[in-house]
Amino acid sequence: MHTMIEFEVPEFLSIKKYPEKIYYKGNLDLLNRQKVSIIGSRKPNQYTQQMTHHLASELSRIGICIVSGGAMGVDAIAHRGAGSDSTIVVLPCGIDLHYPAVNKSLLENIENNGLSMSQFELSFQATNWSFVVRNSLVVALGEVLIVTQADINSGSMRSVEFALEMGKKIYVLPHRIGDSEGTNRLLSDGKAEPIYDIDTFVGKFGMVHSKIDKNDPFVLFCATQPVYEEAVVKFGDRVFEAELAGIIEVKNGRINVV
Structure with a gap:
């Protein structure tokens, strides 16, 4: 089902031109x-891959929605x-398309369990x-923008320009000289703050709300x-996602709720 959002999304008021239409699939409660x-x-290099996953997982664990x-990457x-x-995923194409195709299963999972959004008409191909x-x-929806790796002339750096125009705080991962020259430039220009410790950074947000529903089957x-193995047979991907989110942990082949 392809539905349009019928209410005003406050975060989009920071964009120069509020979207005429916003199509969505999924759970609109995530906007709140x-x-x-x-x-x-x-x-991304291996360091960026590991740190991005860890950062998103830890933020999610305390109830923050990742946009x-x-x-790819x-x-x-x-x-x-x-x-x-x-x-929340914001698409560069029609809400009925899965772009890029390599992420089809990921995008399907998000529209079924999270929220998929697009301001483009159905069947519109990404340009x-x-x-x-x-x-x-993407930038407008977030309270802050985190750029975990970017080259100087990349799309991510164009997004940084949007964040600066909107007055958003920008955070980056620290990288070695020669790696991620875009984010290193932001640091040297004083336009971004480094995330030296993920636990300390996540701690700034406090416990937003627990993702654990004690009555959840x-x-x-x-x-x-x-x-x-028994849990995987019964609940499938939910087990893997709960483990990544820090809701459960596996010890000696058995599951414990964290």
Whole structure:
């Protein structure tokens, strides 16, 4: 089902031209959550991959919704780190398309459990300018913008310009000289703050709201310390996502609720 949002999204008022139409699939309640935007390179190095996933997972664990653009690389890692029920994807194409195709299963999980949004008509194919428009919505939705890796002349750096225009605070991962020259430039110019410690950074947000519903059949089942394989048979991907989100942990083949 492809539906249009019928109410005003306050965060989009910071965009120069409020979107004429916003199509969506999924859970609109995520718009009411505290949100953080995470973007970056389509070809992140291993350090960036690990830190992006850890950062998104820890923010999600305290109840923050992660916003990104569904692209390869950092975007996809951020969505996965958050878990499909705690993330918003903004598409550069029609809401009925899955772009890029390599992320089809990820995008389907988000529209089924999280929230997928687009301001483009159905069947609209992604173009160079639609990526820029998409990026402005991604930046607008987040309370802050985190760029985990970016080259100087990348789309991520164009998104940084949007964030500066909107008065958003920008955070980046510290990188070695020669790596991620775009984010290193932001640091040297005083336009971004570094995230030196993920726990300390996440602690700035406090406990937004617990993702654990004590009456959730999944949580009740996990509280019985079931065997991991048994839980996977019963709940499928939910087990993997809960583990990434820090809701459960696996010890000696059995599940414990954290």
